[in-house]
Amino acid sequence: MPKLAQKRAEQNRRQIEQAALGLFTRQGFHGTNMREIAERAQVSTGAIYTYFPTKGALYESVVRSCRTSALHSYEKRIRSWLAREFDTPGEPFTQRHLAGLAGEIRSFVYDHPDYWKLMYVDVVEFNNRHFADSFHNVPERFNQTLDAQLKRASGHPAWCGIDPGFALATVYMQILTYFLVERLFGGNQHLGAADDTAIQRIIDLALHGLWRKNGAAATIRESAVHGPGVASSVQRSAVESNQQPGKPGKAAVRNAPSER
């Protein structure tokens, strides 16, 4: 019986969803009409309704597809990366670990901006109905994925005592927020320094805090930034003793492109 080949039907669905995603993320749900979507997908407006009963259903399908693709690839990628990194011998939560994490987060934001933009669309026009669950107990999820590795950290004599999942979650949120502001909010070096410099400092603060009792901070010169855009050169912290010996510990964070 002449039902459309499943391959072709799925391709059409994906084509329409991709066009809708591109428009929803650029002008919102109510700011996008079906004719634009049809034109961008190179189909007729009526054709869309053979795949999606309403505009709202199309949106929900777009959200589902975007979430499963972005999350399945990147959440898993970040977690497996973390697991791999934390399995190396020695202390977890080193400068190298966090710099690598920052690189992964940066990729997540810069390679999949649509995912995040769609989340903001959902916040504005749907009260974040479709994304709210991604913020439910972030530390617990880190703990579930990295149970053994994180427990090893908390057993270390120099560990601060905070639940490692909580600690990782806060650093994760901090770095994620940095790149989201840079990429989606037009924050042009909003912390007054280039990406790698800013991330370096954030990690340094996360590792050892504002105050250091042992005078290790003495080797860091004052690196105040005066005037916009004048980023002082990267100055490495002497407290990188937590690093794995022999590893260079170069920041894995590239410079951000000036504009998308």
Add this chain to the structure above:
Amino acid sequence: MPKLAQKRAEQNRRQIEQAALGLFTRQGFHGTNMREIAERAQVSTGAIYTYFPTKGALYESVVRSCRTSALHSYEKRIRSWLAREFDTPGEPFTQRHLAGLAGEIRSFVYDHPDYWKLMYVDVVEFNNRHFADSFHNVPERFNQTLDAQLKRASGHPAWCGIDPGFALATVYMQILTYFLVERLFGGNQHLGAADDTAIQRIIDLALHGLWRKNGAAATIRESAVHGPGVASSVQRSAVESNQQPGKPGKAAVRNAPSER
């Protein structure tokens, strides 16, 4: 001459703008129509056009009013509060300072959610054209406002060496993000603990980092959170020696209401 009294005209303007603000922040710009605004403002649709030439002009006026009111009141409030706190003798950047800052930021988010929601509307529907400047070189602005106080911190022997404006900006962004996620993104205790507990831990991490060389962390019991909603009781850190002596240092952060 029958020109409307300025007092009355301004009142009408504000009434319309307030209605528009309430709708824009709940359903976006394109998701709101002039008839809804008119109904909410208890005027006719035509009457709006005696005050605003177009819907876009109304939006821009709403943004201007919302920004000037929220920013003038709260940015100045936070800064003056910081200045006052940092003028107290002793070290700046104490637990008490940051807990107070967190309280101010929390008020900023929970008392003026419309300001932040409107920013997200602008991100989604106007590419953040009207709010992008609020993220331009945040550390520099802290440095300008708190020049003397922050310099005093950087001169302290135990200071980490990072530019104090940068350090304050990162802590500010971190706490702000926490409350924004809680209030606007539906993050129901997204860090797995009540507000004051989470903020307490964030501040503790900001002050002394993940690793502590002097064993001060030994007094903090493991406070891992297992299972959603099961927040362990607040356990005070022994490293509060940075606090002003005699001050209780109680967290100034209330619990968040469960839902708006």
Add this chain to the structure above:
DNA sequence: GTTCAAAAAACGAACGATCGTGTTTTTAGC
């Protein structure tokens, strides 16, 4: 491999509703 009828899919004009806005009439302030 070609043909063919049936059925699904694609099309695009059209529909009713609603959009932002202009016009006309009524109201109300000075």
Add this chain to the structure above:
DNA sequence: GCTAAAAACACGATCGTTCGTTTTTTGAAC
């Protein structure tokens, strides 16, 4: 009573969606 503001109404455009028609696809018969 003059005049600007407010209300009521109207207009063209555009919205999401439907529908009648055309085109394409399909599996089987040949």
